[in-house]
Amino acid sequence: xxxxTQTPKFQVLKTGQSMTLQCAQDMNHEYMSWYRQxxxxxxxxxxxxxxxGITDQGEVPNGYNVSRSTTEDFPLRLLSAAxxxxxxxxxxxxxxxxxxxxxxxxxxxxxxxx
Amino acid sequence: AQSVTQLDSQxxxxxxxxxxxxxxxxxxxxxxxxxxxxxxxQGLQLLLKYLSxxxxxxxxxxxxxxxxxxxxxxxxxxxxVHISDTAEYFCAVSDDSxxxxxxxxxxxxxxxxx
Numbered sequence: 001x002x003x004x005t006q007t008p009k010f011q012v013l014k015t016g017q018s019m020t021l022q023c024a025q026d027m028n029h030e031y032m033s034w035y036r037q038x039x040x041x042x043x044x045x046x047x048x049x050x051x052x053g054i055t056d057q058g059e060v061p062n063g064y065n066v067s068r069s070t071t072e073d074f075p076l077r078l079l080s081a082a083x084x085x086x087x088x089x090x091x092x093x094x095x096x097x098x099x100x101x102x103x104x105x106x107x108x109x110x111x112x113x114x
Numbered sequence: 115a116q117s118v119t120q121l122d123s124q125x126x127x128x129x130x131x132x133x134x135x136x137x138x139x140x141x142x143x144x145x146x147x148x149x150x151x152x153x154x155x156q157g158l159q160l161l162l163k164y165l166s167x168x169x170x171x172x173x174x175x176x177x178x179x180x181x182x183x184x185x186x187x188x189x190x191x192x193x194x195v196h197i198s199d200t201a202e203y204f205c206a207v208s209d210d211s212x213x214x215x216x217x218x219x220x221x222x223x224x225x226x227x228x
Contacts, residue, residue: 099146099208
């Protein structure tokens with residue numbers, strides 16, 4: 001069981017470039033989410049999904065797109081990167097969407113936008 | 115809307131001393147409370163969670179937390195810390211108004227020195 005995996009580990013982009021952060025889980029979890037972590041801000045929810053084909057916005061969705069075509073994968077797309085998107089991105093998953101369930105986190109992707 | 119306040123951004127402590135990391139929350143509905151730990155350059159790992167029942171919750175690595183509904187607090191404690199406990203600790207809350215989305219505090223950096 002690899003758990004939650006994220007690629008790449010580190011990425012440098014120029015302003016205006018696009019990229020996709022990959023997230024995959026092998027635990028057959030229905031619920032997946034993306035957070036960004038900034039110094040002194042904790043983690044903030046970007047988007048989440050309660051199952052294949054179903055996504056919704058979190059607290060800070062602007063500038064990010066998601067889709068969920070399979071249970072295993074939940075990629076995060078930056079269509080036109082901005083310096084304000086420099087952050088550490090974490091993907092998380094849980095078995096279902098019920099309140100109180102433990103979320104399992106990936107190791108993170110560090111993104112620097114110049 | 116729910117929110118989490120971690121009262122200390124940084125807590126320095128000597129090895130083998132006790133420690134308390136403070137967390138207060140606000141929510142208009144029933145809540146579920148979590149403490150996660152993040153070791154340097156890693157993802158988040160669940161320490162413990164409170165769903166219902168006994169207000170004293172025991173977690174991994176000798177940590178425990180007490181849920182106090184009247185004071186809307188969920189403070190994390192350890193009677194004797196080790197150098198290896200140096201990490202950032204996040205308090206988080208989810209409620210029963212939707213899915214298992216977490217709202218995080220800004221984090222407390224625990225610095226254990228010899």
